[in-house]
Structures are given as structure tokens and as C-alpha cells.
Amino acid sequence: MADSLFEQLEQQSTSGGVDAVLEHLISSLQQDKKHHELFEALKMQVRHRAGLPLLYGESGDDLDPKQRTLLEDGLLGACRQVGTGLLEDGRVSEGWMYMRPVGDVAAARELIDKIEVQDDNIDEMVEVLLQEGVDPARGFSVVLQNYGTCNAITTFESVMPQKGKADQRAVAQLLLRHVHQELFTNVKADVAGRQDSEPTATTLAELIADQEGMFGEHSYHIDTTHLASTTRFSRILENEECLRLALDLTQYGQELHEQFQYD
Structure with missing residues (x-):
């Protein structure tokens, strides 16, 4: 194939000069x-x-x-x-x-x-989308879905301070929704087991109301450092719905044993 292309370029050089050679070379390389x-x-x-x-x-x-x-x-x-x-x-x-x-x-x-994010491109997707800032929200979502909450929080702390406020808020929302949903699911399952019926509450505050004995010295439904970090990151949010979710997290956190209370 190389010899064939070389012969073609020689012919182009004879008939059309440098312009023709370059056009033919570019066309061939594009095709291949x-x-x-x-x-x-x-x-x-x-x-x-x-x-x-x-x-x-x-x-x-x-x-x-x-x-x-x-x-x-x-x-x-x-x-x-x-x-x-x-x-x-x-x-x-x-x-x-x-x-x-x-x-x-x-x-x-x-x-x-x-x-599409796949096993063989996940690292470069995170690098370009999040680290390089092409689409921080999508990049962070990839981290959250594939590497878990702990890695996502570490990534937020190391990468997002260098990004603009809009990107910080978009990423903080993703983390907040993820952590709130995880915690809500865990608490709901606990409450259902305690009362032998599916609770109808739609917030954490409603779920934990009047749940005597739920919060003991060693009782929690999510890694409490994740809860604290997510709440702290949420302070930059302005969206009313997200602020309600963040408040819901704090209302849960207030019920935890004092050893899990963070300033």
C-alpha cells in the first residue's frame, strides 16, 4: 500500500505539483x-x-x-x-x-x-472531562458511579476548588443527590424493618420522627464522614430543592450520637 501511495504521489507531482501531492496525501490519510x-x-x-x-x-x-x-x-x-x-x-x-x-x-x-464510558477509556474520560474541565459534571458523575462516594469526595476536594462556581455547584448537586438518596434508602429500609410496613415518608426528617432507639452510640446508616463532607460542600448551592435536601441531611445528622457530630 505504501508503494502504491508513493507511486500515486509521484504521478500527482508530475501532473499538478506540490498542491496536488498534498491534496492526494491528505485525502489518503483521511481515508485510512x-x-x-x-x-x-x-x-x-x-x-x-x-x-x-x-x-x-x-x-x-x-x-x-x-x-x-x-x-x-x-x-x-x-x-x-x-x-x-x-x-x-x-x-x-x-x-x-x-x-x-x-x-x-x-x-x-x-x-x-x-x-460511551467503558472500562478501557474510563480513566481518560475522567481526565479530560473533569481534570481538564471539558464537562466537570459528567466527569464527576463517572467517578461517583464507578469509584464510589469516598473517591468522589476526595476528587471534589482536590479538583473542584480550581473550577468556577457554576461547575462547583453542578458537581456538588450530583454528590448531594447521590448521598441523600443512599441515606434515604438505608433509613427507609431500617424503618420498614422496625414497623413491619413500608413507610410513606418522603424526607429523612419524616422517616426518623418518633423512631425511638434508632440512634444509639454505634448507630448510623451511612459513612458519617461522607455525610459531613457532602453537607459542607452543599453550602455553595443556591437551588431551593438542593438546599432542602442538604437541610434534610443535617436534620438526620443532628440525631446521631455525639461522636459522629462534626463542626
């Missing part, structure tokens, strides 16, 4: 999904169109403004094209490597939204 090689070919095409040597490797500071603009815009276009192709093929980290300099986070997010 050789993304990294395609990027190199696109760079040569950009340089050629800017009147520069095909292997020009300088910073561009010596160029006139028009040439520099052609070079910079062309290289960003090449990054977008190759990054898009890689992401469409499900290659998350590689695709984001090319999309990052473009700065179009929305386009990258839209492409990654179509990629």
Missing part, C-alpha cells in the same frame, strides 16, 4: 484514519499556502502579519480537523490533545458526549 500523520500533512499544506517551506519549523516571529495569521489560523484549523476525527473515533485523550489549543470546549464536549 491515520490521524497523526494527517496532522503532519495538513501542517505542510498550511505552510505551503503561506508561502513557507514545507518543513518550516520556526516560531513565526520573523513573518509578516499576513503570513503569521495564515500560519496560525491554518494550524488551528488542522488541530480542529484532526482532533474532531480522533474524537469521532472514540480516542478521547488524543483528540483532546489537538482540540485544546483550538479552545472550542463546547465542540469537544459535544463530540465526547457521544462516547
Whole structure:
């Protein structure tokens, strides 16, 4: 195949010169999904169109403004094209490597939204979505669903302080809903066992009301450090529904033995 392509490029060179060679090479690499090689070919095409040597490797500071603009815009276009192709093929980290300099986070997010989280890509999905900030809420959700509450809380504490308030709130909501649902399910099961019937309460406060003997020295229904951390993170929330959930957690926490009370 390499010999065949080389022969084709020789023919293109004879009939159409450098432009024809580059067009044919780019088309062939696109068809074969050789993304990294395609990027190199696109760079040569950009340089050629800017009147520069095909292997020009300088910073561009010596160029006139028009040439520099052609070079910079062309290289960003090449990054977008190759990054898009890689992401469409499900290659998350590689695709984001090319999309990052473009700065179009929305386009990258839209492409990654179509990629399913699997065992072989979960780490790079978390890295790009959460650490790189392409979609922190989805990235955190992946951590929560696959690594559990403890790891999610550690991740929140290490990653989210560097993110904007909107992202912090979106992620805090996910954690709050998850922890509240887990706790509500556990308490509801406990109450059902105590009264031999399914409780109809819709809040933790209602569930634990008049449940004498539920909270002993060693009694709790969820890791209490998770409860404390989630409540603390929830202080940045403004949504009324979420604030009610956070308040519900505190009402449960107030009933715990003093050894599980945290300032």
C-alpha cells in the first residue's frame, strides 16, 4: 500500500505539483484514519499556502502579519480537523490533545458526549472531562458511579476548588443527590424493618420522627464522614430543592450520637 501511495504521489507531482501531492496525501490519510500523520500533512499544506517551506519549523516571529495569521489560523484549523476525527473515533485523550489549543470546549464536549464510558477509556474520560474541565459534571458523575462516594469526595476536594462556581455547584448537586438518596434508602429500609410496613415518608426528617432507639452510640446508616463532607460542600448551592435536601441531611445528622457530630 505504501508503494502504491508513493507511486500515486509521484504521478500527482508530475501532473499538478506540490498542491496536488498534498491534496492526494491528505485525502489518503483521511481515508485510512491515520490521524497523526494527517496532522503532519495538513501542517505542510498550511505552510505551503503561506508561502513557507514545507518543513518550516520556526516560531513565526520573523513573518509578516499576513503570513503569521495564515500560519496560525491554518494550524488551528488542522488541530480542529484532526482532533474532531480522533474524537469521532472514540480516542478521547488524543483528540483532546489537538482540540485544546483550538479552545472550542463546547465542540469537544459535544463530540465526547457521544462516547460511551467503558472500562478501557474510563480513566481518560475522567481526565479530560473533569481534570481538564471539558464537562466537570459528567466527569464527576463517572467517578461517583464507578469509584464510589469516598473517591468522589476526595476528587471534589482536590479538583473542584480550581473550577468556577457554576461547575462547583453542578458537581456538588450530583454528590448531594447521590448521598441523600443512599441515606434515604438505608433509613427507609431500617424503618420498614422496625414497623413491619413500608413507610410513606418522603424526607429523612419524616422517616426518623418518633423512631425511638434508632440512634444509639454505634448507630448510623451511612459513612458519617461522607455525610459531613457532602453537607459542607452543599453550602455553595443556591437551588431551593438542593438546599432542602442538604437541610434534610443535617436534620438526620443532628440525631446521631455525639461522636459522629462534626463542626
